[in-house]
Amino acid sequence: MPDAVAPPLLRVSDLKMHFPIFKGLLRRRVGEIKAVDGISFEIRAGETLGLVGESGCGKSTAGRAILRLYQPTAGAVELEGRDIATLEGDALRALRPQMQMIFQDPQASLNPRMTVASIIGEPLLEHARMDRSARRARVDELMDQVGLNRTYANRYPHEFSGGQRQRIGIARALALNPQFIVCDEPIAALDVSIQAQVVNLLEDLQEKLGLTYLFISHDLSMVRHLATRVAVMYLGRLVEVAAREDLYDAPLHPYTQALISAVPSPDPEIEARRHRIILTGDVPSPANPPKGCSFSTRCPKVFDRCRVDDPALRDLGHGRFAACHLVEPTGQAA
Amino acid sequence: MRDGAAPVLEVSDLHTVFQTRDGAVHAVNGVSFSIAPGELLGVVGESGSGKSVTMMSLMGLLPSPPARIAGGSILYQGREVREMPAREMRALRGGEIGFVFQDPMTSLNPVFSVGYQLIEPLRAHLGLSKAAARTRAAELLGLVGIPDPQARLDDFPHQFSGGMRQRVMIALALSCDPKVLIADEPTTALDVTIQAQILELIRGLRRKLGMGIIWITHDLGLVAGIADRVMVMYAGCVVEQGPVRELFANPQHPYTIALLSTVPNVAGPRPHRLRTIEGQPPILTAPPQACPFAPRCPQVFNRCRVENPVRMRISDGHDAACWWDAATGEPRRA
Numbered sequence: 001m002p003d004a005v006a007p008p009l010l011r012v013s014d015l016k017m018h019f020p021i022f023k024g025l026l027r028r029r030v031g032e033i034k035a036v037d038g039i040s041f042e043i044r045a046g047e048t049l050g051l052v053g054e055s056g057c058g059k060s061t062a063g064r065a066i067l068r069l070y071q072p073t074a075g076a077v078e079l080e081g082r083d084i085a086t087l088e089g090d091a092l093r094a095l096r097p098q099m100q101m102i103f104q105d106p107q108a109s110l111n112p113r114m115t116v117a118s119i120i121g122e123p124l125l126e127h128a129r130m131d132r133s134a135r136r137a138r139v140d141e142l143m144d145q146v147g148l149n150r151t152y153a154n155r156y157p158h159e160f161s162g163g164q165r166q167r168i169g170i171a172r173a174l175a176l177n178p179q180f181i182v183c184d185e186p187i188a189a190l191d192v193s194i195q196a197q198v199v200n201l202l203e204d205l206q207e208k209l210g211l212t213y214l215f216i217s218h219d220l221s222m223v224r225h226l227a228t229r230v231a232v233m234y235l236g237r238l239v240e241v242a243a244r245e246d247l248y249d250a251p252l253h254p255y256t257q258a259l260i261s262a263v264p265s266p267d268p269e270i271e272a273r274r275h276r277i278i279l280t281g282d283v284p285s286p287a288n289p290p291k292g293c294s295f296s297t298r299c300p301k302v303f304d305r306c307r308v309d310d311p312a313l314r315d316l317g318h319g320r321f322a323a324c325h326l327v328e329p330t331g332q333a334a
Numbered sequence: 335m336r337d338g339a340a341p342v343l344e345v346s347d348l349h350t351v352f353q354t355r356d357g358a359v360h361a362v363n364g365v366s367f368s369i370a371p372g373e374l375l376g377v378v379g380e381s382g383s384g385k386s387v388t389m390m391s392l393m394g395l396l397p398s399p400p401a402r403i404a405g406g407s408i409l410y411q412g413r414e415v416r417e418m419p420a421r422e423m424r425a426l427r428g429g430e431i432g433f434v435f436q437d438p439m440t441s442l443n444p445v446f447s448v449g450y451q452l453i454e455p456l457r458a459h460l461g462l463s464k465a466a467a468r469t470r471a472a473e474l475l476g477l478v479g480i481p482d483p484q485a486r487l488d489d490f491p492h493q494f495s496g497g498m499r500q501r502v503m504i505a506l507a508l509s510c511d512p513k514v515l516i517a518d519e520p521t522t523a524l525d526v527t528i529q530a531q532i533l534e535l536i537r538g539l540r541r542k543l544g545m546g547i548i549w550i551t552h553d554l555g556l557v558a559g560i561a562d563r564v565m566v567m568y569a570g571c572v573v574e575q576g577p578v579r580e581l582f583a584n585p586q587h588p589y590t591i592a593l594l595s596t597v598p599n600v601a602g603p604r605p606h607r608l609r610t611i612e613g614q615p616p617i618l619t620a621p622p623q624a625c626p627f628a629p630r631c632p633q634v635f636n637r638c639r640v641e642n643p644v645r646m647r648i649s650d651g652h653d654a655a656c657w658w659d660a661a662t663g664e665p666r667r668a
Contacts, residue, residue: 268558
């Protein structure tokens with residue numbers, strides 16, 4: 001458990017990422033997609049924050065904006081106390097080695113015309129002053145670390161299976177000894193038996209290298225396994241943030257409750273007795289979010305106030321946050 | 335399993351081979367199963383285990399060449415499907431046997447309205463008039479829970495959300511009152527809350543319409559909640575089959591056991607570390623002579639490497655293809 005008084009490694013405050021919509025002959029700006037609309041959270045060194053939500057909720061955009069793969073519309077991203085949301089040019093480039101990303105699709109994120117050694121070694125070429133043999137030694141070391149056979153260094157990505165390709169992506173992310181890694185659905189494209197292998201590898205590496213993860217996923221059961229704290233996102237906003245046990249044992253926000261109840265359990269006895277919350281309708285468009293609470297159109301507990309008054313994410317103490325009118329500040333669901 | 339009811343579909347010893355440039359791939363190796371009216375059979379396996387190919391073979395949906403059904407029999411209501419003339423086969427396909435595919439976007443035609451796509455099979459298979467078919471099409475959309483079905487008939491697939499599109503696919507599959515519905519990962523591309531809606535819909539429809547459903551998935555949790563019987567496939571073979579509660583409570587095959595223990599859960603105990611199945615599923619360039627799971631199996635012994643086990647009875651309706659006895663932890667004496 002990281003020391004509670006230590007400053008967080010990463011602090012995101014009111015981060016917004018809006019994309020303009022252009023229409024018509026003159027490509028006039030007619031609106032914007034509010035993919036991420038004011039999210040705030042902290043990640044402490046050595047922990048894993050799970051960021052969960054359905055497709056289109058803005059979780060991947062949030063991850064990319066934090067890593068400055070986008071220029072955020074507003075808000076601050078502080079890495080070790082330094083705001084990086086507005087950095088540009090060389091200052092930003094100098095920061096890149098500290099934060100890395102593991103992508104969802106290992107097929108699409110590895111250049112098919114580069115060998116494994118050159119893929120893993122590319123960040124070293126860009127950011128580290130290493131001669132050829134030092135670089136080669138580092139690539140070998142990285143391949144050992146992620147469980148890839150060194151003799152495969154001169155092969156191409158298509159010669160590997162999905163799980164092995166994801167290991168190549170992980171080795172590349174580790175090359176520059178980053179402190180912070182955003183894992184964007186790293187196991188979604190893999191088979192169940194391979195998922196477990198990759199998750200165990202991520203855990204081992206975290207323990208060995210003291211890594212901090214932002215683990216973006218729609219798989220709530222895997223997040224429960226991996227994350228120390230969990231943030232739930234809906235339509236560009238955070239609706240609940242809590243420690244793992246609190247969130248899964250007693251979810252406060254109606255959306256979190258519905259999300260957890262929708263995950264089928266691999267046990268027919270539990271399934272037969274289970275009370276399911278079935279939401280009606282689809283996720284609204286982030287270009288035209290509903291008035292008031294963004295979840296009000298699907299919420300089973302909606303009442304008049306929700307349709308006009310947008311609930312803020314409130315601190316309920318003990319590291320718990322929720323954005324719902326029904327949740328009392330004492331941390332009890334009303 | 336509903337005792338006494340004659341199976342509506344009975345497959346025995348089915349073999350499917352693909353002739354590729356790099357030689358033959360034996361995708362289905364002696365699969366046998368049956369399905370009774372009103373029963374839901376869950377088919378579980380990783381990608382490449384042959385579950386989709388088996389179902390596609392049944393209805394002659396595989397392009398030939400490269401695919402070839404090399405042996406076995408497929409009985410639909412006692413009639414041999416493999417000997418049916420093309421005309422009869424066409425009447426069966428999409429008529430008495432309905433299909434729902436994984437990706438609703440690629441299986442609906444984007445240039446025709448949803449109404450047109452629903453009306454066409456109704457006229458072709460049931461010989462309805464245009465007006466009657468339109469009324470029936472609207473009823474079907476209502477049945478699968480699409481609001482304002484009359485008006486939505488004239489909408490095109492891109493005007494529907496992913497969940498709604500999958501509902502259209504289900505309406506399409508149900509349009510001619512099928513006796514058997516084959517659903518190939520119908521919820522894999524959907525979010526969990528939308529998946530929960532579709533599952534609820536299928537549960538209801540099954541009670542109402544009494545058809546046999548074959549549900550292909552890689553999600554064991556999903557099967558636990560919806561299936562009556564489960565069939566586990568590996569390398570084109572059925573490795574275990576049984577009633578859902580019996581199979582989850584008392585798994586026999588090491589592959590089933592491993593599969594069950596690699597999946598994390600949103601409730602219940604949280605293991606410190608996920609169990610993995612090391613290695614990769616095999617690519618079968620020849621029919622398996624030994625047990626195809628032997629290279630990855632924790633219980634492997636000499637016999638497994640030389641002789642492919644046949645399916646052996648464990649209890650009523652439960653069988654497994656394994657030389658190892660899970661009850662005693664010893665090699666089977668048979």
